[in-house]
Amino acid sequence: AQLDTLDLIVLVVLALATVAYFTKGTYWGVQQDPYASSFANGNGAKAGKSRDIIEKMEESDKNCVVFYGSQTGTAEDYASRLSKEGYQRFGLRTMVADLEDYDFENLDKFPEDKLAIFVLATYGEGEPTDNAVEFYEFINGEDPSFSEAEGDTPLKNLKYVAFGLGNNTYEHYNSMVRNVNKALEKLGATRIGEAGEGDDGAGTMEEDFLAWKEPMWSALSEKLGLEEREAVYEAVFDVQEKADIDANADHVYLGEPNKNHLEGQSKGPYGANNPYIAPISESKELFKAKDRNCLHMEIDIAGSNLSYTTGDHVAIWPTNSGKEVDRFLSIIDLDVDRRHTVIAVKALDPTAKVPFPSPTTYEAVVRYHMEICAPVSRQFVAALAQFAPNDDVKAEVTKLGEDKDYFNAQVSKLHLNIAQLLEILSKGEKWTKVPFSFFIEGIHKIQPRYYSISSSSLVQKDKISITAVVESSSAPNAPHVLKGVTTNYLLALKEKQHGVENPEVNGLNYAITGPRNKYDGIHVPVHVRHSNFKLPSDPSKPIIMVGPGTGVAPFRGFVQERAALAKKGEKVGKTLLFFGCRKKAEDFMYEDEWKQYAADLGDSFEMHTAFSRDGPEKVYVQHKIKAVAKEINELLQQKAYFYVCGDAAVMAREVNQLLGKIISEQRGIPEQKGEDAVKAMRASNQYQEDVW
Numbered sequence: 001a002q003l004d005t006l007d008l009i010v011l012v013v014l015a016l017a018t019v020a021y022f023t024k025g026t027y028w029g030v031q032q033d034p035y036a037s038s039f040a041n042g043n044g045a046k047a048g049k050s051r052d053i054i055e056k057m058e059e060s061d062k063n064c065v066v067f068y069g070s071q072t073g074t075a076e077d078y079a080s081r082l083s084k085e086g087y088q089r090f091g092l093r094t095m096v097a098d099l100e101d102y103d104f105e106n107l108d109k110f111p112e113d114k115l116a117i118f119v120l121a122t123y124g125e126g127e128p129t130d131n132a133v134e135f136y137e138f139i140n141g142e143d144p145s146f147s148e149a150e151g152d153t154p155l156k157n158l159k160y161v162a163f164g165l166g167n168n169t170y171e172h173y174n175s176m177v178r179n180v181n182k183a184l185e186k187l188g189a190t191r192i193g194e195a196g197e198g199d200d201g202a203g204t205m206e207e208d209f210l211a212w213k214e215p216m217w218s219a220l221s222e223k224l225g226l227e228e229r230e231a232v233y234e235a236v237f238d239v240q241e242k243a244d245i246d247a248n249a250d251h252v253y254l255g256e257p258n259k260n261h262l263e264g265q266s267k268g269p270y271g272a273n274n275p276y277i278a279p280i281s282e283s284k285e286l287f288k289a290k291d292r293n294c295l296h297m298e299i300d301i302a303g304s305n306l307s308y309t310t311g312d313h314v315a316i317w318p319t320n321s322g323k324e325v326d327r328f329l330s331i332i333d334l335d336v337d338r339r340h341t342v343i344a345v346k347a348l349d350p351t352a353k354v355p356f357p358s359p360t361t362y363e364a365v366v367r368y369h370m371e372i373c374a375p376v377s378r379q380f381v382a383a384l385a386q387f388a389p390n391d392d393v394k395a396e397v398t399k400l401g402e403d404k405d406y407f408n409a410q411v412s413k414l415h416l417n418i419a420q421l422l423e424i425l426s427k428g429e430k431w432t433k434v435p436f437s438f439f440i441e442g443i444h445k446i447q448p449r450y451y452s453i454s455s456s457s458l459v460q461k462d463k464i465s466i467t468a469v470v471e472s473s474s475a476p477n478a479p480h481v482l483k484g485v486t487t488n489y490l491l492a493l494k495e496k497q498h499g500v501e502n503p504e505v506n507g508l509n510y511a512i513t514g515p516r517n518k519y520d521g522i523h524v525p526v527h528v529r530h531s532n533f534k535l536p537s538d539p540s541k542p543i544i545m546v547g548p549g550t551g552v553a554p555f556r557g558f559v560q561e562r563a564a565l566a567k568k569g570e571k572v573g574k575t576l577l578f579f580g581c582r583k584k585a586e587d588f589m590y591e592d593e594w595k596q597y598a599a600d601l602g603d604s605f606e607m608h609t610a611f612s613r614d615g616p617e618k619v620y621v622q623h624k625i626k627a628v629a630k631e632i633n634e635l636l637q638q639k640a641y642f643y644v645c646g647d648a649a650v651m652a653r654e655v656n657q658l659l660g661k662i663i664s665e666q667r668g669i670p671e672q673k674g675e676d677a678v679k680a681m682r683a684s685n686q687y688q689e690d691v692w
């Protein structure tokens with residue numbers, strides 16, 4: 001039977017309605033604004049996106065994917081640099097991919113003519129970064145279940161390149177890239193070039209990366225027959241100024257982290273992509289010395305649905321200081337007239353992500369989303385040469401880009417940030433030729449900073465406390481004093497809470513009330529990160545804690561918890577704390593509180609203090625530990641838990657070695673056996689570290 005016109009109309013309408021229902025209106029223009037970045041949706045929601053990397057590469061015509069496993073943004077930055085370089089210099093059709101966004105069951109079908117690059121940071125005790133956990137577990141699984149794999153070499157078609165970011169002060173140095181590399185090789189994949197390793201502990205990460213990548217590109221060109229071409233800059237993002245839109249229009253992001261926040265109904269679940277704007281209920285300075293001060297803050301999480309357990313970390317989302325925001329906008333000539341101009345930012349490549357919500361303003365991007373104060377990379381400077389304001393500056397920038405030692409002396413050692421460097425190089429002449437996209441591509445997303453929670457969730461489940469030293473340091477001959485981004489912001493919040501109207505701390509001021517005054521009344525954006533740094537579930541077990549300086553933070557929480565349990569009449573085991581600072585009268589944190597905890601805990605509490613600048617000899621916690629070696633060994637034999645928190649570079653390593661020595665001496669066994677005993681303690685969680 002033939003359909004008449006009415007039937008046809010009904011069918012078409014029905015079909016369209018069905019499409020509309022299943023696509024939730026995306027074909028109808030509801031979410032069609034290409035400048036409204038997916039970033040805005042918050043909550044990490046990536047609804048409807050394919051998790052099939054091969055499909056994604058096919059549909060976007062890519063032949064090289066750069067995966068990253070990143071915690072603090074550095075690996076992500078390296079991934080995007082490799083991606084850009086691969087395209088610009090070698091014509092690879094590259095894309096960057098967050099490991100978390102894809103499944104890997106079909107990695108065995110990865111086409112032979114494509115390439116995967118893995119940039120993998122190792123986190124903490126040899127762990128994968130949060131976004132790489134699933135990938136890591138899958139690839140290291142007993143038997144990764146690939147979709148169609150047969151035989152022992154399911155990944156025989158996969159060609160890959162690998163670089164790891166690690167820290168040699170940790171025992172499991174670069175274990176992420178090492179283990180992934182091993183797993184991939186075992187599964188039959190072919191690595192091209194060496195697997196690179198960067199060392200943050202030695203402070204050589206950037207140079208390790210730069211030194212690794214040239215031979216890697218050579219190996220790659222040879223293997224894949226790539227021709228190097230003259231690299232030309234192509235913007236990744238289209239940035240359009242919208243003169244007709246007022247910056248105060250409701251849909252313009254002025255620093256709000258995502259759509260919920262913009263619409264004024266920030267809602268949970270809160271996490272790494274969606275902070276809770278928490279009230280600070282109390283703030284004070286624990287000490288204030290000539291060149292340092294230390295903050296204690298209570299962050300109220302009541303009603304937020306956020307929760308924590310003693311030993312967890314809280315992440316604080318910082319805001320750049322007005323001074324550095326002004327400096328940055330001024331030197332690239334976006335100050336006065338243009339800083340509040342509304343901009344719409346769109347990725348020109350379908351696989352690139354705009355790292356902040358759009359539309360927004362230049363100022364909001366620089367203040368809330370870019371890590372403008374961080375160390376500057378030599379590769380970034382090298383690429384800046386093409387946009388220098390004049391030939392003299394260009395020559396100097398080129399030299400900095402090419403000469404590692406010169407760069408180190410002129411930039412790294414002086415702790416310059418990008419705007420300070422630009423100012424010095426051009427002697428204040430504006431850098432008008434740099435496309436804004438270049439900065440979006442080259443400057444990290446601002447990162448939340450972690451703090452070891454210094455309260456007990458048992459004692460105060462709705463209040464998270466932090467203990468933070470305000471960072472301020474000057475390098476020899478440096479033209480500027482380096483001010484920690486987050487800690488100075490927190491100090492300003494504390495000042496404001498204590499009645500200072502427009503606080504200026506260490507010469508810095510902050511947009512304390514946040515975008516559209518949403519943080520007014522002393523609020524700070526936070527989320528909680530759960531950690532494995534935990535008290536034994538049985539409080540009668542003995543514990544030994546080593547926490548000099550701010551390393552004492554989590555132990556205040558531990559002791560607070562055990563004191564509360566003791567007060568309730570529970571049996572609490574030996575609670576031994578080693579604390580160290582410079583001078584008893586200067587920076588002895590929580591001095592009065594320890595007395596109260598000692599009263600509550602009675603004999604089970606024992607605190608050993610080391611003051612490094614009070615006497616003729618420098619005394620450190622290590623000395624104090626040694627002095628009670630016998631007791632420590634006995635407690636360990638009673639299965640005491642041993643905790644270390646604070647400085648990773650020196651203290652934690654020395655304490656680790658010392659403990660091995662103590663065990664060997666006290667038990668009369670060879671030193672190697674002492675070290676092995678510490679290793680075994682680590683493996684069984686009897687030895688735990690929270691270090692940074």
Ligand code: FAD
Binds near residue numbers: 373412449469483488
């Ligand atoms: P940033 O601006 O991040 O600067 C920090 C350092 O980076 C500077 O001191 C400098 O060495 C370097 N740097 C920055 N910019 C430059 C530049 N342009 N050139 C050269 N070098 C530069 N801290 C605490 O005080 N208490 C805690 O309980 C605590 N717990 C932590 C727990 C974990 C798991 C981790 C990872 C860290 C912890 N930290 C803690 C450290 C904290 O996260 C921050 O790193 C610290 O407060 C400094 O942050 P900031 O933003 O003020 O400084």
